[in-house]
Amino acid sequence: MKYTVVVFDLDGTLLYTLEDLMDAVNYALNRYGYPIRTLTEIRSFVGNGVRRLMERALPDGAANPDFENILSAFREYYTAHCEDKTHVYQGILQLMQQLKSAGCRMAIVSNKLDSAVKELSQNYFKDYVQAAIGEKEGVQRKPAPDMVENALAELGCSKKDAVYVGDSDVDIQTAANAGLDCISVSWGFRDADFLRKCGASVIVDTPQQIYDLICGAKTTG
Numbered sequence: 001m002k003y004t005v006v007v008f009d010l011d012g013t014l015l016y017t018l019e020d021l022m023d024a025v026n027y028a029l030n031r032y033g034y035p036i037r038t039l040t041e042i043r044s045f046v047g048n049g050v051r052r053l054m055e056r057a058l059p060d061g062a063a064n065p066d067f068e069n070i071l072s073a074f075r076e077y078y079t080a081h082c083e084d085k086t087h088v089y090q091g092i093l094q095l096m097q098q099l100k101s102a103g104c105r106m107a108i109v110s111n112k113l114d115s116a117v118k119e120l121s122q123n124y125f126k127d128y129v130q131a132a133i134g135e136k137e138g139v140q141r142k143p144a145p146d147m148v149e150n151a152l153a154e155l156g157c158s159k160k161d162a163v164y165v166g167d168s169d170v171d172i173q174t175a176a177n178a179g180l181d182c183i184s185v186s187w188g189f190r191d192a193d194f195l196r197k198c199g200a201s202v203i204v205d206t207p208q209q210i211y212d213l214i215c216g217a218k219t220t221g
Contacts, residue, residue, distance in 0.1 A: 003214050005157045006099060007148055007180065008129075009166035010110035010117060011046060012188030014092050015124065018043060019085040024078035025057050028070045034058060043189050047170045049111035049141045050074065075113065082116050088124055089187060091207035096128035098211045107131040107151035111141045111170070131155055143173035148180065165210060169198035183210055 011017045018039060025045075026036040037045075037057050045056040054071045055061035064070075099106060106129045110117045117134030125132075131154040133139070133147045140146040152162060164175035167188025172195070175182035184200040186192040192203050204210055 003163040005162035012167035027077045028073035095207035109147040145178035148178040
């Protein structure tokens with residue numbers, strides 16, 4: 001095998017979460033009398049954590065006097081509703097089963113709230129994922145390498161054995177900053193053309209292609 005550890009991004013890579021994020025953003029905005037956002041807008045806002053998401057969604061961003069209250073309302077709503085419309089992408093559970101059978105260990109790193117990351121990982125991937133790390137105090141969010149390094153430390157693994165899998169420009173930067181090879185997926189929140197422009201060198205269209213790359217089967221162009 002080429003790698004024995006796989007570090008996954010969460011939103012847009014393993015889980016479709018966009019509509020639950022949109023609902024939480026719009027709940028918070030509407031509660032304080034601000035215009036709601038479309039799914040397309042939310043798609044372009046995600047990737048850098050919930051604070052940046054709300055900065056992009058709210059007029060005047062963090063300078064808006066209602067910002068902290070709106071961010072708090074978002075967190076409260078999303079914590080209670082993070083699984084209303086969220087689902088696992090087709091083929092992901094089969095991929096994880098294949099990787100587990102091949103002896104791979106798996107981790108999740110995400111700019112989502114740490115509590116939500118751990119809850120979603122437990123609910124959907126408990127049989128496969130050994131470490132799940134989200135945004136929390138004292139750990140720099142992606143694209144800083146801290147989350148990846150913490151996950152590898154938790155697994156007791158070295159970087160040379162690991163590969164990073166994600167769907168965004170932030171993930172490409174995270175892998176580079178952490179010194180890991182990167183596999184980018186085309187089914188998430190950024191399309192293949194955008195990923196190429198951001199430096200993606202390996203892009204896959206199906207979860208099965210991830211397994212083929214990691215375990216040395218036929219390679220993907």
